[in-house]
Amino acid sequence: MAKFQDIVRYYHRYWRISVFSIAMMSAFEVIDLFGPYAIGQILNVLSNQALDPPVQNLIAGVARATGQPQSQTLSLLVLLALIGIVSVGRAPIQPWLGSWFQWDTAFRARRDYAQKALEKVLTLPLEFYDENNPGRIAARVAKGLANHTWTYPEITGQLLPKFFRIVGIVTVIGLIDWRIAIVVLFSFIGILSFSLSGLTRLTQQETTLDRYTEDTESRNSEIITNIKTVKAFATEAQELTRQRQRFGREFKVLDYRIHKGYVMLGMYERTIVQSCVFLVLIFTLIAAARGEISLGHFVTILTVSSMAYAEVEPISQLAEVFARRYASMIRFHEFMQLPDGKDAGSLVRDKNAEPYQFTGKVEFSHLTFGYDPDRPVLKDINLLIEPYQTVALVGRSGSGKSTLVKLLFRYFEPNSGGILMDGLDVRRLDVTSYRKRLAIVHQEVDIFNGTLLDNLVYGNPSATIQQVHEACRIAQADDFIRSMPKGYATIVGERGVRLSGGQRQRIGIARALIMEPDVLIFDEATSSLDYESERSIQLAMRAILGTRTLIIIAHRLSTVREADKIVVLENGHIVEVGNHDELLNREGIYRRLHALQETGELLA
Numbered sequence: 001m002a003k004f005q006d007i008v009r010y011y012h013r014y015w016r017i018s019v020f021s022i023a024m025m026s027a028f029e030v031i032d033l034f035g036p037y038a039i040g041q042i043l044n045v046l047s048n049q050a051l052d053p054p055v056q057n058l059i060a061g062v063a064r065a066t067g068q069p070q071s072q073t074l075s076l077l078v079l080l081a082l083i084g085i086v087s088v089g090r091a092p093i094q095p096w097l098g099s100w101f102q103w104d105t106a107f108r109a110r111r112d113y114a115q116k117a118l119e120k121v122l123t124l125p126l127e128f129y130d131e132n133n134p135g136r137i138a139a140r141v142a143k144g145l146a147n148h149t150w151t152y153p154e155i156t157g158q159l160l161p162k163f164f165r166i167v168g169i170v171t172v173i174g175l176i177d178w179r180i181a182i183v184v185l186f187s188f189i190g191i192l193s194f195s196l197s198g199l200t201r202l203t204q205q206e207t208t209l210d211r212y213t214e215d216t217e218s219r220n221s222e223i224i225t226n227i228k229t230v231k232a233f234a235t236e237a238q239e240l241t242r243q244r245q246r247f248g249r250e251f252k253v254l255d256y257r258i259h260k261g262y263v264m265l266g267m268y269e270r271t272i273v274q275s276c277v278f279l280v281l282i283f284t285l286i287a288a289a290r291g292e293i294s295l296g297h298f299v300t301i302l303t304v305s306s307m308a309y310a311e312v313e314p315i316s317q318l319a320e321v322f323a324r325r326y327a328s329m330i331r332f333h334e335f336m337q338l339p340d341g342k343d344a345g346s347l348v349r350d351k352n353a354e355p356y357q358f359t360g361k362v363e364f365s366h367l368t369f370g371y372d373p374d375r376p377v378l379k380d381i382n383l384l385i386e387p388y389q390t391v392a393l394v395g396r397s398g399s400g401k402s403t404l405v406k407l408l409f410r411y412f413e414p415n416s417g418g419i420l421m422d423g424l425d426v427r428r429l430d431v432t433s434y435r436k437r438l439a440i441v442h443q444e445v446d447i448f449n450g451t452l453l454d455n456l457v458y459g460n461p462s463a464t465i466q467q468v469h470e471a472c473r474i475a476q477a478d479d480f481i482r483s484m485p486k487g488y489a490t491i492v493g494e495r496g497v498r499l500s501g502g503q504r505q506r507i508g509i510a511r512a513l514i515m516e517p518d519v520l521i522f523d524e525a526t527s528s529l530d531y532e533s534e535r536s537i538q539l540a541m542r543a544i545l546g547t548r549t550l551i552i553i554a555h556r557l558s559t560v561r562e563a564d565k566i567v568v569l570e571n572g573h574i575v576e577v578g579n580h581d582e583l584l585n586r587e588g589i590y591r592r593l594h595a596l597q598e599t600g601e602l603l604a
């Protein structure tokens with residue numbers, strides 16, 4: 001569970017510079033008080049009242065040093081010169097010692113955490129992405145980073161220095177009349193604790209709102225991503241109604257609870273502040289009328305105490321903004337604290353790591369696995385795949401074919417048993433180097449924004465252009481790539497040419513081949529392709545047969561015929577193993593599935 005401390009820790013790396021800039025900004029806030037004090041002293045000079053001893057000593061010192069008489073003019077000149085130094089002299093320094101560091105620190109921390117957040121995205125387990133949609137994750141990260149960045153300068157450059165200013169004001173008043181200082185001090189403690197308790201209550205509402213907003217935004221992004229389905233199923237009105245309910249729910253919390261809460265809080269604060277200002281005026285006037293304080297001190301106290309009370313509004317606004325952002329910052333830290341996946345690869349490229357080279361011999365040994373350990377999806381799987389063999393995994397939907405491959409990729413760990421690669425338990429191997437020896441062509445091939453070439457060499461950027469051409473030739477992709485406007489340099493993805501399903505598949509095959517993998521896994525998706533594309537992909541696969549270990553998750557049986565070994569899965573068990581002819585001669589599932597296929601049915 002993330003806490004307030006996590007927000008502080010966000011800037012921890014820069015604490016030295018942070019303390020320095022807060023001290024500087026606070027010093028400037030306190031120095032500001034010299035203006036009204038000096039004006040009070042000028043009034044005393046003009047009305048022939050006594051000056052405070054330190055000011056008297058200073059003027060006497062100047063008179064001695066310059067050989068001038070200690071006249072009214074000299075006193076006024078000295079006070080004026082001091083006001084000039086304090087107000088004009090510090091003007092060019094303040095932005096550098098204050099503002100520069102405030103934003104500089106915020107931006108540096110932003111850079112650090114943008115990187116950390118991406119590291120988190122890259123190391124979270126795959127199942128996290130099954131459960132959370134991309135819009136929700138991206139929004140949470142972006143909002144968290146932005147709010148941390150805005151909050152830092154406000155807190156360190158404004159809120160904290162303002163507190164010091166108030167402490168300075170109370171001290172100045174205390175030096176003149178301690179009783180009035182106590183009135184001011186207690187009124188502040190009262191106002192601030194009242195505001196704090198109000199804000200704490202409102203923060204809880206903000207957390208609720210944040211959760212609601214995340215739900216709404218997440219659905220919005222789903223609607224955008226799945227717009228084709230929404231339109232095809234004509235569910236626009238349904239989506240709108242559902243979202244309208246969510247907008248309404250958000251509005252109620254935002255307007256009736258949060259906004260109203262802030263207005264109420266502001267109302268109480270304002271009333272209390274004005275009462276305090278009035279009270280201080282009464283006390284000060286009484287003290288002045290009794291001759292306990294001079295006219296200059298009367299003016300100084302009234303001016304500085306008004307300055308103090310004038311800070312209540314900006315302080316509560318800053319606190320309010322902080323409270324509004326608090327929930328999203330905490331949610332960002334909750335995201336950052338999610339445990340990394342056990343399968344997380346190394347994020348640091350280890351140049352010295354010994355690259356593996358396997359023969360492609362894979363053995364599943366007594367492998368049992370369930371996403372929920374009590375409900376195994378794969379049960380006691382024993383399977384030996386020899387180097388360069390082609391093995392087809394067939395079976396009904398949900399029989400565990402993809403899960404077997406996920407385990408091979410080490411996205412999940414088996415509950416018992418294991419997977420051996422050339423006799424080595426894969427759990428013992430460095431996951432990054434190990435995965436580099438595998439390649440997979442998914443049913444849906446992901447295309448990144450960029451050129452076709454970028455997409456092809458995604459897994460192996462050091463591949464030569466000859467390697468790329470050769471792989472594309474085998475994958476039956478070379479011809480269509482060359483016919484594109486800019487050939488291999490054609491931009492694809494979001495901002496480029498759209499590729500058809502078959503073209504994406506062939507790019508996927510070529511991309512996998514460019515990895516030069518020891519084991520190539522093919523999640524066959526030919527069922528969604530037109531006849532010609534399917535034919536090209538079958539030709540591509542045929543060209544790969546026997547060049548490396550090939551595991552095919554077969555949805556159609558046409559490619560399976562040529563496999564050395566066909567493994568039939570049923571309810572997580574291997575029920576049949578053999579080649580096409582052997583299995584056809586048995587009265588088993590394969591024969592039944594094959595009969596269905598012959599009549600053109602899909603495997604399901």
Ligand SMILES: Nc1ncnc2c1ncn2[C@@H]1O[C@H](COP(=O)(O)OP(=O)(O)OP(=O)(O)O)[C@@H](O)[C@H]1O
Nearest residue numbers: 127130371377395396397398399400401402403404
């Ligand atoms: N991330 C997951 N969390 C929980 N259960 C899952 C997850 N992925 C798959 N399953 C379950 O595991 C079982 C096996 O699924 P798997 O995807 O391996 O089957 P499959 O044979 O590849 O199916 P298909 O041919 O439809 O792709 C199914 O019952 C499925 O519901």
